[in-house]
Amino acid sequence: MREFDLIRRLQDIITVPDARYGDGCVLGIGDDAAIFEMPGNLQMTACTDSLVEGVHFPAGASPAAIGHKALAVNLSDLAAMGAESAWFLLSLTLPRSDPGWLDSFARGVAELASETGILLAGGDVTSGPLNVCVTALGLVEPGRELRRSGAAPGDLVVVSGRPGAAAHALQVIASGGQPDARDLAALEFPRPRLRLGRALRGLATACIDVSDGLLADLGHVLEASGAGAELDLHRLPCPASMASMPERQRWPLQLSGGDDYELCFTLPPSDADRLGELAGAAGTELTVIGSITASAGLIVRGPGGALYDPPQTGYEHFGDDADGAG
Amino acid sequence: MREFDLIRRLQDIITVPDARYGDGCVLGIGDDAAIFEMPGNLQMTACTDSLVEGVHFPAGASPAAIGHKALAVNLSDLAAMGAESAWFLLSLTLPRSDPGWLDSFARGVAELASETGILLAGGDVTSGPLNVCVTALGLVEPGRELRRSGAAPGDLVVVSGRPGAAAHALQVIASGGQPDARDLAALEFPRPRLRLGRALRGLATACIDVSDGLLADLGHVLEASGAGAELDLHRLPCPASMASMPERQRWPLQLSGGDDYELCFTLPPSDADRLGELAGAAGTELTVIGSITASAGLIVRGPGGALYDPPQTGYEHFGDDADGAG
Numbered sequence: 001m002r003e004f005d006l007i008r009r010l011q012d013i014i015t016v017p018d019a020r021y022g023d024g025c026v027l028g029i030g031d032d033a034a035i036f037e038m039p040g041n042l043q044m045t046a047c048t049d050s051l052v053e054g055v056h057f058p059a060g061a062s063p064a065a066i067g068h069k070a071l072a073v074n075l076s077d078l079a080a081m082g083a084e085s086a087w088f089l090l091s092l093t094l095p096r097s098d099p100g101w102l103d104s105f106a107r108g109v110a111e112l113a114s115e116t117g118i119l120l121a122g123g124d125v126t127s128g129p130l131n132v133c134v135t136a137l138g139l140v141e142p143g144r145e146l147r148r149s150g151a152a153p154g155d156l157v158v159v160s161g162r163p164g165a166a167a168h169a170l171q172v173i174a175s176g177g178q179p180d181a182r183d184l185a186a187l188e189f190p191r192p193r194l195r196l197g198r199a200l201r202g203l204a205t206a207c208i209d210v211s212d213g214l215l216a217d218l219g220h221v222l223e224a225s226g227a228g229a230e231l232d233l234h235r236l237p238c239p240a241s242m243a244s245m246p247e248r249q250r251w252p253l254q255l256s257g258g259d260d261y262e263l264c265f266t267l268p269p270s271d272a273d274r275l276g277e278l279a280g281a282a283g284t285e286l287t288v289i290g291s292i293t294a295s296a297g298l299i300v301r302g303p304g305g306a307l308y309d310p311p312q313t314g315y316e317h318f319g320d321d322a323d324g325a326g
Numbered sequence: 327m328r329e330f331d332l333i334r335r336l337q338d339i340i341t342v343p344d345a346r347y348g349d350g351c352v353l354g355i356g357d358d359a360a361i362f363e364m365p366g367n368l369q370m371t372a373c374t375d376s377l378v379e380g381v382h383f384p385a386g387a388s389p390a391a392i393g394h395k396a397l398a399v400n401l402s403d404l405a406a407m408g409a410e411s412a413w414f415l416l417s418l419t420l421p422r423s424d425p426g427w428l429d430s431f432a433r434g435v436a437e438l439a440s441e442t443g444i445l446l447a448g449g450d451v452t453s454g455p456l457n458v459c460v461t462a463l464g465l466v467e468p469g470r471e472l473r474r475s476g477a478a479p480g481d482l483v484v485v486s487g488r489p490g491a492a493a494h495a496l497q498v499i500a501s502g503g504q505p506d507a508r509d510l511a512a513l514e515f516p517r518p519r520l521r522l523g524r525a526l527r528g529l530a531t532a533c534i535d536v537s538d539g540l541l542a543d544l545g546h547v548l549e550a551s552g553a554g555a556e557l558d559l560h561r562l563p564c565p566a567s568m569a570s571m572p573e574r575q576r577w578p579l580q581l582s583g584g585d586d587y588e589l590c591f592t593l594p595p596s597d598a599d600r601l602g603e604l605a606g607a608a609g610t611e612l613t614v615i616g617s618i619t620a621s622a623g624l625i626v627r628g629p630g631g632a633l634y635d636p637p638q639t640g641y642e643h644f645g646d647d648a649d650g651a652g
Contacts, residue, residue, distance in 0.1 A: 019444060020444075021465065048415040050417045050457065126381060
């Protein structure tokens with residue numbers, strides 16, 4: 001049983017048709033964040049993500065990096081909704097009381113919180129195997145949020161930054177090497193694309209953050225939008241550290257490596273001329289890598305327009321245990 | 327370094343004086359839940375709590391009990407704020423994909439969600455040591471929430487139910503015995519006192535849920551209110567299973583045992599005659615166990631009015647590691 005089957009199963013069982021404020025939940029499970037209707041002309045977005053040692057960061061990772069990343073991955077979900085980051089809650093499970101570790105962790109959180117103006121409003125601390133669970137709350141005007149479901153045939157598929165750096169760093173570390181400093185920074189200190197998310201409100205037809213891998217996450221957009229897409233690998237911008245890698249080694253990292261926290265969004269072709277202005281406002285490169293098609297499925301084209309079949313689509317938490325133990 | 331020192335340290339470091347929506351956070355760290363100002367005449371309350379194997383439930387506990395309790399402890403925080411339970415997020419860390427375990431867990435969550443009309447709005451599932459993090463979102467009208475900080479000298483100290491049952495079950499299990507069925511239910515399937523919390527809006531001057539132990543949690547109310555209290559142990563209502571226990575064995579469990587999730591609140595003496603009506607509306611016993619004093623400190627009186635010195639005040643996550651490892 002895989003991650004998304006597990007989620008669907010939870011969703012099927014934990015269903016409350018007569019929930020008291022059920023109508024107030026405008027968008028529930030299945031996007032980057034939930035949306036709640038609020039009085040006045042406002043909506044709240046909320047998301048929660050846990051970080052686990054050995055899964056989201058290596059054992060012995062710098063506590064500042066862990067703190068930064070725990071907040072960053074949740075801010076990235078708010079960015080993908082086009083929301084303003086407002087408040088967050090922190091639930092911290094620690095194997096032991098270690099003031100030095102805690103201070104460094106807290107400074108990692110604090111630096112990103114200050115930079116993005118988000119306020120720590122509560123949480124809890126408990127003992128147990130290291131686990132950092134952040135819940136981020138954002139605000140966005142009704143109808144201006146970026147959902148996964150609005151991509152239409154002909155829309156351009158755009159990605160921010162240069163996907164693959166985090167996966168490249170992980171690969172180099174796994175083989176005992178010393179990763180490129182910028183790749184390592186992408187892995188340990190990802191920068192959530194909040195400015196880009198804000199700039200895309202009212203423009204992008206769909207948006208998602210690339211946490212599990214470009215193909216897997218674009219796949220979620222296609223499923224939610226009932227559409228397909230065609231990507232052109234030669235348009236995929238390449239991190240500087242990977243420029244001399246053979247394409248057949250580089251592409252799998254760029255297409256299926258997680259942890260980039262770039263945004264992937266769709267834009268009507270009539271807005272193509274706004275990409276330069278958007279990139280300037282967001283402070284990041286924006287690259288058109290393909291387009292949305294009416295027919296379902298994700299087609300990836302490599303050299304000479306030949307079909308490219310990626311070895312895997314993205315990170316799967318329970319991939320080695322597909323049939324379950326129960 | 328103890329739990330509350332750790333929290334204070336996090337709070338000190340992760341401080342964002344110029345947070346964009348800082349003013350919108352009406353109440354931050356230090357109560358049962360945070361409160362956010364919302365447009366219209368509404369406030370949102372939010373809390374998050376993680377449950378960890380071996381800490382909040384024994385290894386091998388029933389997955390339905392784990393699911394129930396993960397939601398219950400968060401609903402209990404909303405109850406202590408007097409909030410309506412509206413929505414929740416679930417961040418689940420699982421050691422493996424086990425559909426049987428997951429179904430049973432989800433049914434434990436679903437039963438309590440249905441009963442309390444709260445909607446699952448999102449979350450994530452990741453791999454790692456078992457950890458269940460729930461974030462609960464509630465709603466309450468401005469000025470009607472129950473804080474910890476309003477207890478005034480002369481107020482009555484009231485507790486719901488009969489504290490000690492959960493701690494008694496734990497003690498019996500630890501000694502290899504078979505706990506009383508109702509005590510075990512109190513430990514595994516605590517019932518959050520949402521109806522009581524709602525009934526107390528506009529009446530109680532302060533309120534907290536008893537998660538760490540009656541003395542420890544009342545201590546938080548006293549600290550937040552800048553007051554003291556005097557308790558009379560002979561008024562403390564006793565679970566049926568503990569009726570024949572010697573008082574010197576029973577009192578520590580009742581005063582310092584966690585996991586009861588009863589509410590402890592303060593009420594102006596002029597409202598004492600409303601306790602019967604409140605108990606009826608909430609469907610629980612309510613017992614006056616003492617009163618608030620102007621002088622700081624918590625005085626507990628036993629037989630003949632003699633001072634009673636409890637062996638410990640409450641559950642401490644990092645009690646065995648006070649000086650830290652860093």
